[in-house]
Amino acid sequence: MPATSLRTVAEHQRAIAELIGSLAPTTLPVAEAAGLVLAEPVLAPESLPSFDNSAMDGYAVRAAEISTASDDAPVRLPVTADIPAGSPGGELAAGTARRIMTGAPLPRGADAVVEVEATDGDTEVVAIRTAREVGSFVRVAGGDIVAGATALPGGTVIGPAQIGLLAALGVGSVVVRPRPRVLVCSTGSELTDDPEPAAGQIRDSNSIMLAAAVEDAGCIAVRRLWSSDDVTTFLATLDAELDAGIDLVLTSGGVSAGAYEVVKDALGPRGVEFTKVAMQPGMPQGSGQYGGTPVVCLPGNPVSALVSFEVFVRPALRAAFGHPRPNRDVVTATLTEALTSPPGKRQLRRGLLDRSAGTVALTGPAGSGFLGWMARADCLVDVPTEVMSLEAGAGVEVWDLTR
Ligand SMILES: Nc1nc2c(c(=O)[nH]1)N[C@H]1C(S)=C(S)[C@@H](COP(=O)(O)OP(=O)(O)OC[C@H]3O[C@@H](n4cnc5c(N)ncnc54)[C@H](O)[C@@H]3O)O[C@H]1N2
Numbered sequence: 001m002p003a004t005s006l007r008t009v010a011e012h013q014r015a016i017a018e019l020i021g022s023l024a025p026t027t028l029p030v031a032e033a034a035g036l037v038l039a040e041p042v043l044a045p046e047s048l049p050s051f052d053n054s055a056m057d058g059y060a061v062r063a064a065e066i067s068t069a070s071d072d073a074p075v076r077l078p079v080t081a082d083i084p085a086g087s088p089g090g091e092l093a094a095g096t097a098r099r100i101m102t103g104a105p106l107p108r109g110a111d112a113v114v115e116v117e118a119t120d121g122d123t124e125v126v127a128i129r130t131a132r133e134v135g136s137f138v139r140v141a142g143g144d145i146v147a148g149a150t151a152l153p154g155g156t157v158i159g160p161a162q163i164g165l166l167a168a169l170g171v172g173s174v175v176v177r178p179r180p181r182v183l184v185c186s187t188g189s190e191l192t193d194d195p196e197p198a199a200g201q202i203r204d205s206n207s208i209m210l211a212a213a214v215e216d217a218g219c220i221a222v223r224r225l226w227s228s229d230d231v232t233t234f235l236a237t238l239d240a241e242l243d244a245g246i247d248l249v250l251t252s253g254g255v256s257a258g259a260y261e262v263v264k265d266a267l268g269p270r271g272v273e274f275t276k277v278a279m280q281p282g283m284p285q286g287s288g289q290y291g292g293t294p295v296v297c298l299p300g301n302p303v304s305a306l307v308s309f310e311v312f313v314r315p316a317l318r319a320a321f322g323h324p325r326p327n328r329d330v331v332t333a334t335l336t337e338a339l340t341s342p343p344g345k346r347q348l349r350r351g352l353l354d355r356s357a358g359t360v361a362l363t364g365p366a367g368s369g370f371l372g373w374m375a376r377a378d379c380l381v382d383v384p385t386e387v388m389s390l391e392a393g394a395g396v397e398v399w400d401l402t403r
């Protein structure tokens, strides 16, 4: 097939994004929502802080009563009570102070806190050496968030800070799009889980690698399957595991032009379209629905499989749960060596970024069967379709695989 008739990367990206679509929002306990995205805003059910409290260990006072305090002429106030954090603040009588701890409620009548360092620390009659303004070291109720205000807008990614805030507000569940659930299936009669593979056999690295990529994208790799290159076995393996809870079946291998292309032979007549994409690696690709479940078929060469996952599947999976940044960060870097790229194909080479120097070095040649070169890389160098060679020193766009 001439290169001009291949599907472009952008076209196949759109096809996969449409295929996977967007998952319906659901309500989840906050603790299970880490990494997910709010499908609607969270309104604060109460104010934060919920009561006026002290920002320092010190003494709760009336500011006006210590306005003349200085090192030479400290103001002395009887200490009538201790207010540890967790106890009620009580009422501050005129002309007195209460010892107060950080986070403890301000007693009624007090309007400032003097930190212990500005006093002699006495527990009976405290000498205060510094005047303090009204409101000093007081964390006012609602000073962070007022009841009824938007605590977190829709579209927020739920990370540690958001989880902490929701816990502080007493919000136990949130409305989010769920993590896509992915069934990962390797194919190939050469694959074995025998620690000592027989002649011609190899270990299945794709399913564990793609499952890790699925989890790294914030999704769930529900199960890992393996099938030989036999169509009946492959379909039976898939049918036994497919249920309504699977959002995507991700296969690898069996999609090119050989005599035993099990995925193509099994799913081609059953709703999955096999195409060639103008990309290196990752030319043979498949996508469609099998029994109503979206299926993406990646090529078997391990590097092709993982690069194809990066280019087509990861962004679509993240978009499916509403992630505001479905794509990797793209940066511009200077190539440290020359490269060549096939005509009519967008090439994604494996590279190592030197972030401080702004340079990128290739970790190996373009071959798609050698995972070692990919495992040493932390980025993909994106060589545009129309570019067939680049000299050392050329500027290139680079996908940062760490972000
Ligand atoms: N005559 C042609 N041959 C090939 C073409 C072509 O257009 N014409 N395309 C080449 C390209 S490009 C790719 S990519 C591969 C894709 O092949 P398949 O998707 O059919 O994959 P397999 O043949 O099953 O395997 C390819 C390669 O990868 C190894 N592999 C497969 N699965 C795993 C796994 N789970 N773990 C580890 N390694 C795996 C497999 O042993 C093969 O070495 O086709 C080219 N050929």
Ligand code: MOO
Pocket (backbone or CB within 6 Å): 279, 280, 281, 282, 283, 284, 299, 301, 304, 305, 368, 369
């Ligand atoms: O296109 Mo294949 O995926 O390069 O090796």
